[in-house]
Amino acid sequence: MGISKTEIFTDQQNEIALFSKVFGHPARVAILQHLFRIDTCVCGDLVEEIGLAQPTISQHLKELKHLGLIKGSIEGTRVCYCIDTENWIKMKHIMLAFLNQDLKAKADCC
Amino acid sequence: MGISKTEIFTDQQNEIALFSKVFGHPARVAILQHLFRIDTCVCGDLVEEIGLAQPTISQHLKELKHLGLIKGSIEGTRVCYCIDTENWIKMKHIMLAFLNQDLKAKADCC
């Protein structure tokens, strides 16, 4: 049905899934990598950088902003985006706890 | 159009997106967490554990297996699943490199 039964999972599981979902598209990965690489606000040139149409980029930026991973500030006719470091680190802790489960586990047995 | 333009992104970006996409559903997160917690093969009881119908669980397991994160071995009428530790660690390195980008970056400026 295209709809996930989120109510039968824990908040932690749903949170991991939400963050992962936003990383589940290469355009959003590319946007984030570009913002980190430039290491400052990016004003406007994301469309040329990524190579998708302007409405498509705008939509991906909206999803990243909705999760709090980036923030934008209006500068005249342009909008400048950058990583929200504080929220990025919060997200990272949640994802690291998930990815590092293997540290507690022994080994595969099959 | 529901289809991602993977060809305009790097292999690394597409790989991060593929791993993230599989973590983008709480049922798959729950399955992986259960496999780690049990720390051995899980034979059959995943349907009761997760709370989705058997075909749905089977479909999620197939996606996890397709990415190499779990492996299954047939034991009689049952199938036993466990984490593929080697591939999990490979995946983890790729994801950690992405999540740890902030270590190189300075700070947000907006």
Added chain:
DNA sequence: TTGATTCATCGTAATATTGCAATGAAGCAA
């Protein structure tokens, strides 16, 4: 053999995602 169990696959309905043209909104320059 028959019946029961377990899991995969098929088929399908409901919903979500992706991408972009068209359009709108807001600011700046002249």
Added chain:
DNA sequence: TTGCTTCATTGCAATATTACGATGAATCAA
């Protein structure tokens, strides 16, 4: 004001995902 630039939003088509009933395949027990 007009025109230009930049980005967001709307609307829509194409495709993907999620979920599950029905069914199939394989194994084991009797």
